[in-house]
């Protein structure tokens with residue numbers, strides 16, 4: 001059931017012509033200047049859409065891991081590098097109100113979620129046994145960010161990402177909420193981020209009975225140090241989630257590796273991509289994708 005439904009999902013069509021498709025998705029809203037280069041009359045111009053597509057890992061989503069890898073980090077799959085045009089669109093989407101790019105980012109997150117599900121025997125078993133839905137849980141915005149932005153932009157991206165699945169298979173679950181104030185993560189080192197976020201999230205009362213025993217995919221826009229995903233997985237686990245994996249739109253590269261491999265899209269293992277032997281479990285996702 002899982003594979004047949006996946007075949008009909010929007011991500012399947014998009015993957016055949018990513019540049020045009022990403023561009024079309026970006027153009028759904030009223031025309032404005034390009035979110036990346038600022039050229040007029042196109043929210044994501046052809047050149048920048050091509051640049052954005054070039055930020056995807058050329059062989060498809062992959063398992064990624066920050067260095068150092070924080071304890072408690074769930075398995076994370078990501079669609080590409082947080083760099084250049086993709087970083088610009090993430091920023092424009094989140095902080096400049098360019099909400100028309102939910103489609104672009106959601107298409108990438110869909111690929112990551114597909115890979116995360118395909119790499120997890122537990123999640124595949126849930127879907128094969130019609131024991132879902134698997135909960136796709138966006139990391140929560142801080143109260144301050146929600147006030148500043150007026151909404152929770154990641155939720156819209158997550159909704160696009162699950163668009164090709166039946167509601168009985170994958171659903172977006174806004175199950176996590178902040179339970180205390182945290183400092184802005186920007187500018188904090190990895191260890192400081194971890195301390196800043198420790199025990200900062202909780203599963204809301206309403207979602208507790210749903211999360212208990214559920215299989216979850218935590219989603220976020222960017223994997224940086226992994227501290228946010230660690231805390232999200234901890235909170236879900238504390239509420240009784242049976243299995244937690246993670247998927248992000250993109251992942252940061254270590255500066256040194258990014259400098260050495262500026263546009264290859266093929267970072268060496270040191271940059272955070274998991275060595276081939278460790279990523280072997282992503283095989284089913286790759287095979288299924290090929291059948292679409």
Ligand SMILES: [Zn+2]
Pocket residue numbers: 034035036037038039044045046047048049
């Ligand atoms: Zn442009």
